[in-house]
């Protein structure tokens with residue numbers, strides 16, 4: 001069972017935006033939707049772009065390098081059904097955002 005790791009505060013990632021954090025040698029993209037916070041592996045599977053710095057529209061983030069899109073809730077690629085970006089469970093305790101990083 002992986003440990004829960006504190007990533008940021010809720011204020012660090014405003015509603016409707018994403019942020020990139022490096023935690024335990026992993027690049028973690030945190031996204032803040034009205035329904036909660038979500039975490040994806042932050043390195044785009046196309047050519048390594050920073051998903052946490054992409055544009056978030058609704059539940060979909062667009063990689064800033066070449067425009068691949070992912071649903072931040074489950075990592076599903078916007079047009080390639082077989083491609084799912086890994087993500088991790090998130091919980092919010094008070095004003096702190098925690099992620100359960102798994103291999």
Ligand code: FES
Nearest residue numbers: 044047049063066
């Ligand atoms: S690196 Fe993300 S779309 Fe190319």
